[in-house]
Amino acid sequence: MEQPTRPLSPEKILDVWEAGRQQHELDRALTLLTAASGLSRDELADLTIGERDARLLRLRKLVLGAGAAGISECPECGERVEFAIDTATIATRPANCLTKLWKPSARRCCKLIRSRKLSSR
Numbered sequence: 722m723e724q725p726t727r728p729l730s731p732e733k734i735l736d737v738w739e740a741g742r743q744q745h746e747l748d749r750a751l752t753l754l755t756a757a758s759g760l761s762r763d764e765l766a767d768l769t770i771g772e773r774d775a776r777l778l779r780l781r782k783l784v785l786g787a788g789a790a791g792i793s794e795c796p797e798c799g800e801r802v803e804f805a806i807d808t809a810t811i812a813t814r815p816a817n818c819l820t821k822l823w824k825p826s827a828r829r830c831c832k833l834i835r836s837r838k839l840s841s842r
């Protein structure tokens with residue numbers, strides 16, 4: 722199912738923004754990828770979260786470039802830190818498993834969970 726992600730025209734970005742602004746984040750991700758991939762929403766909902774996020778990062782790079790601004794807060798003193806990050810660095814590392822953050826005893830990794838599964842909860 723590997724389809725090239727294509728950049729979005731300014732008009733298409735506005736269409737996607739308009740359609741996605743009232744949507745849940747799960748649906749917004751699928752709206753973006755549907756516009757950029759030519760795949761159906763159904764096909765994209767079957768991607769693992771890791772595959773989905775890799776495609777979102779590729780799309781972001783095509784539209785906005787590889788640079789991104791990160792913001793974090795020190796857990797000790799609360800000091801806010803801003804930093805620049807190359808999204809290629811994120812894409813080459815496995816994402817943190819959110820399932821294991823929510824439930825440390827979980828056996829499954831969220832990277833194997835699919836959008837379809839999350840939206841049915």
Ligand SMILES: [Zn+2]
Binds near residue numbers: 795796797798799800
């Ligand atoms: Zn600190």
